[in-house]
Amino acid sequence: MRELKNLLYEQVGRIGKALASPKRLELIELLCQSEKTVEMLSQQAEISVKLASAHLKELRMARLVDTRKEGKYVFYRLAEQGVADLWVNLRGLAEERLVDLRMGLSSMVTHGHDLRGVDRKSILKQARSGEVVVIDVRPGDEFAAGHLPYARSLPLTELKKRLNELPKNKPVVAYCRGPFCMMAKDAVALLQKRGYQAFMLDDGVAEWRARGLPIEQ
């Protein structure tokens, strides 16, 4: 009786444990973007390959991620959509509740130029009609794995060279991996300096999808 109950909570606790490490959370967020190899993950999370491997092992044991082997590379991916939803849910709760986190987030806002509270469906509509240009500043492979409707890929690393692709007479909305990612912020800063009407969208594809909005590709 009590033993069975303990077993049940124990099992859920395993998932909780997997969510208890900052590095593992960062890996989960990266995997929300697209499947990636251990090396890509270690580079993007700025940790050693060994450490990444160890954390990924934990995540795999909790069945939050799955692997696929291709040649000498092992590709990790989220085990299912629900994992991304849980991440969005968890981060949302943290944003509300933890003061330090709010301070950290507000310190990275480009003042007066983010679209934090903006209605997402209206952005979608304006993007479809062409009133605004939505750019995805993540690396190209992440865009290919799934992106917002009507968005065009323009990785941050190529932004300077390809500025001519953007109109100056229309608002440009940039998004990246989500609220913790700074690529959109950097992109907006650059664009604004060059005289573009640039805005930032806090959402990434995981947040977008968790709210039931459509994703392309």
Add this chain to the structure above:
Amino acid sequence: MRELKNLLYEQVGRIGKALASPKRLELIELLCQSEKTVEMLSQQAEISVKLASAHLKELRMARLVDTRKEGKYVFYRLAEQGVADLWVNLRGLAEERLVDLRMGLSSMVTHGHDLRGVDRKSILKQARSGEVVVIDVRPGDEFAAGHLPYARSLPLTELKKRLNELPKNKPVVAYCRGPFCMMAKDAVALLQKRGYQAFMLDDGVAEWRARGLPIEQ
């Protein structure tokens, strides 16, 4: 840059850590039912008062729970509805992914008499029309803090004495704290032995509310 990012994930990790202990999860589930004192929580989770206090301190530091002092008692409650939603979300993911958990759950099903897959809205409708009788077998204070619409309170501890309040010609649906709670199972077992048409509903109020269905009181 990297430091700020680390800080952000660190903060979310605090919430994850709070969810990493089976005991804390059980406390959260209990607090989904109603506010409770430390002693009530320690008894219902079957742990010592000191241990309960220590775990509750963790939960409070993660801002998942709040306290209210009344005389010499300290009442704990969830900090907000989103915490219950997160619990439901987390447990749902665990149920799908962790094999042992599925085995544990299936071993506690009263064979052929649970309503696991049944449409919740149809139960609601049948309860309103009086086709079925929905009973809440949790302690009375938890019923008072919130319960399913049209449900009547009939705590498991009083069920034997108050059997005459239930009809034998109608289905009786019992629910309790949720899928991990065994009170509804016990109630159904007793009722079936006495010749009632008894069924079990896996949901508790947290699951019910997380799915957007109404709660009374």
Add this chain to the structure above:
DNA sequence: ATCATATTCCAATAATCGTTAGATTGTGAC
């Protein structure tokens, strides 16, 4: 004031976790 009770704080233990270094396995290129 004294007493009983509810809760928390403090200290100490064993157990677990994060991280790194070194060795090992598996794969494709030559």
Add this chain to the structure above:
DNA sequence: GTCACAATCTAACGATTATTGGAATATGAT
């Protein structure tokens, strides 16, 4: 076959956590 590389495993360390017992606070009853 050898070589280079991706990824994992093993062992080890210090840091953190769960749990318990004893002391300390706070509150209401007497």
